[in-house]
Amino acid sequence: MTPPQAFDALYESCVPALVRQTYLLTGRPLLARESVEQAFQQAWRSWPEVAVDPDPAGWVRAAAHDWALAPWHRFRPRHRQPGPPPADPDDRALLHALLTLPPAHRRTLLLYDGVGLGLPEAAAETQASTPVAAGRLLSAREALTVLAPDQAAPPVLHRRLSELATAQPLRAARPPTVRTRGERRTRRWTAATFAFTTAIVAATTLTLRIAEDHYERPVARGTEIRDLPTPGAEGPLSEEQQEVRALLESLLLRGPERLVPEAR
Incomplete structure (x- = not known):
């Protein structure tokens, strides 16, 4: 297959x-769709690497989960409010219990009990050691036992996670649309990188042109300064300037008459 066909x-x-998995991580349908599209756009930009990866689906899943759990989404207005809660009370209770877990614990629980990965594979995908992943899994299960006790048993939890994700009307864009958006984003990033590099080169060139090319030692205090230019002498005054000068000199000598107070 050609690269577009394989993608x-x-x-x-x-x-x-x-x-659906990303929805269980976030509880927000729009963020789930955006995370998956961003992951596939990243995969298309890095397609030579993804095409030879032993698990391309795992590559994209890790990218989607990383984007979905990024902490800066809380500052975006469109993702600040949670999505609409499920209509079923059990689904609503389970989703609330999942969203109360720490993000790393929630992701490990989803990969192990939802996707069905082994503990070493879940640890590798979350960039943690196997003991750390096991501790996160146990903590998540203990929290679910308190928040949703009738749905926390591992066999029941796997089925309930699947039912919860399937019950939501989630959609995604078509593959050509995702590829086109990824290519457009790549062109924008390339243009921005080129403009930034050009600005840096221009600033560096300007700095080299206006900067001093040698070091001048500062003059020590008390050193005689020589070779100063001789101050120029004033030229002769014109007749008008001489008249103004004489008037000013006469005014300065006489000054205004003093006012003497009179007694009444």
Whole structure:
């Protein structure tokens, strides 16, 4: 297959499940869709690397989960408010319990009990050691046992996570649209990088032109300064200037008459 055909095949096979998984991580349908599209755009920009990866689906899943759990989404107005809660009370209770978990614990629980990865694979995808991932999994299960006790058993939890994700009407863009957006984003980043590099080169060139090319030792205190230019002498005054000068001299000598107070 050509690269676009291989990308489209990967997209079609992974997107439905990946959007649902990302929804369980965030509780926000729009953020789930955006995270999956961003991950596939990144995969298209790095397609030579993704195409030879032993697990392309895992590559895209890790990128989507990283984007979905990025802490700066809380400062974006469109993602500040949570999504609409599920209609079913059990689904609502389970989603609330999931969203109360720390992000790393929630992700480990989803990969192990939801996706079905082994503990070493879940640890590698979350960039943690296997003991750390095991501790996160146990802590997440203990929290779910308190918040949703009837849904926290591992066999039941796997089924309930699947039902919760499937019950939501989640959609995703078509593969050509994602590829086009990724290419457009790449062109914008390339243009911005070129403009930034040009600005740096111009600033460096200007600095080299106006900067001093040698060091001048400061003059020590008390050193005689020589070779100063001789102050120029004043030229002769014109007749008008001489008249003004004589008038000023006469005024300065006489001054205004003093006022003497009179007694009444």
